[in-house]
Amino acid sequence: MARSKNVRAFKVRQTVEFQFATVPFEPFQSVRALDLEQLARARSAVVELGQFEAGCCKRMARAVIKYGRVTAIKIDACKDGAGKVAPELARLFARAHAKLKRSKGPAPRLPMPVTRFFRRSALGEVTIDVGTIDNMTCYTVCISIVGALICSICCGTSSSDVSCMTMTMR
Numbered sequence: 001m002a003r004s005k006n007v008r009a010f011k012v013r014q015t016v017e018f019q020f021a022t023v024p025f026e027p028f029q030s031v032r033a034l035d036l037e038q039l040a041r042a043r044s045a046v047v048e049l050g051q052f053e054a055g056c057c058k059r060m061a062r063a064v065i066k067y068g069r070v071t072a073i074k075i076d077a078c079k080d081g082a083g084k085v086a087p088e089l090a091r092l093f094a095r096a097h098a099k100l101k102r103s104k105g106p107a108p109r110l111p112m113p114v115t116r117f118f119r120r121s122a123l124g125e126v127t128i129d130v131g132t133i134d135n136m137t138c139y140t141v142c143i144s145i146v147g148a149l150i151c152s153i154c155c156g157t158s159s160s161d162v163s164c165m166t167m168t169m170r
Helices: 029-033 038-040 089-099
Strands: 015-024 024-027 044-054 057-066 069-075 118-120 126-128 137-145 149-160 162-165
Touching: 029 044, 029 126, 038 118, 044 069, 044 162, 089 137, 089 162
Parallel strands: none
Antiparallel strands: 015 137, 024 044, 044 057, 057 069, 118 126, 137 149, 149 162
């Protein structure tokens, strides 16, 4: 009996619910001891800021410094084959970011001077300006389909720079 070589496929349109939750950012203790004067004079440097506790993988965030200014924030991708998201999901991510970000007004934009990005406390310890962390965000994105919860961790520094790790069932 001969098998059919035609692949049978069809599309189904179904409304799904997306749930977004922010992933906590944990700054490294080493940030407290940074030499801001030296970084302000640096031609080029990369500073490890901390990591997002994203369950199965930790996504490290780094500040890229050029000529005394923080020019970019880079977030590591998970090593399990993370990839760029489709434009539709990037738009959805941008909407979620707008709803979940702090309501203290617009976050500062990069590039900015090192001395503004990092703050020195009264005790002399260095901290990260929390407003700039709002620009680099990780979310748990869950989709509920017929009782199954399918989740992914997505991180990005803008709606056009979002990467997600593979999805898991809960």
